[in-house]
Amino acid sequence: MEQLYTFIERLYGPxxxxxxxxxxxxxxxxxEEQMAEKTGLKFNVIRRALxxxxxxxFVIYRKQRDPDTGRLIFYWRVNFENLRPALVARKKAVIEKLRLRLEYERDNIFYTCPTDGLRFTFDEAMEYGMICPRCGSPLEPDERQEQIVSILEEVIQKLExxxxxxxxxG
Known part of the structure; x- marks a missing residue:
């Protein structure tokens, strides 16, 4: 379960x-009230997460009207029947985004500002005359590009x- 929790946290936050x-x-x-009591989170944070x-x-709900107040109460639970397929579908969507990023990283040459860390494609760097538009420092070739490509490849492989x-x- 820890793997699922970690994946959810990376996608949506703690x-x-x-x-x-x-x-x-x-x-x-x-x-939502019970979840607020157990977590200490505010209702709006819980609703956003849900x-x-x-x-x-990953979750489903049923609603029921409170006979005393007439207010709708939502009862939430984990969608165990769909948990694995939903997780697989979400991972596939993440892989697609990572592949697009990987392609972008492979297809471009990047330059960075050594002062503030801004990153530019070669074309953008040329437009700025190889000078950082924010601080005026000369741009340098991004030495992390191979590392970024390698990390993206590793993450994609792990997800696959x-x-x-x-x-x-099954």
Whole structure:
């Protein structure tokens, strides 16, 4: 489960991770109020997290009207039936974005400002006369480019391996 929590945190942030963790570990439906009590998070933060998780298929809800107040109460739970397929689908979407970034990194030559760290493609650097538009320092070839490409390739490979493992489990 820790792998799922880490993945969710990277996608949506620590609050969303905490909301999913509380729902998963409770093993039952929880209201937003119950989640707020257990996490200490504000209602709007919990609702935002739940909406992100619902859009990705990780959680579902049912609603019921409170007979005393007439107010709708939402009962949330982990969508166990869709958890694995939703995770695989999300990982595939991330891989697509990473592949686009990898292609961009491979297809361009980059320059950076040694003073403030701004990064420019070769064409952008030429437009600025190889001078940083923010601070006026001379731009230098980005020595991290190969490292960035390597990291992107590693992350893509790791995600592809995780997907293959998940799909074998079926």
């Amino acid at each position: 609050e969303t991770r905490e909301v999913l963790r509380i729902l998963y570990e409770s093993g039952q439906e929880l209201t 909406n992100k998780l619902m859009e990705s298929g 391996e995780e997907i293959a493992k998940e799909e074998r489990r």
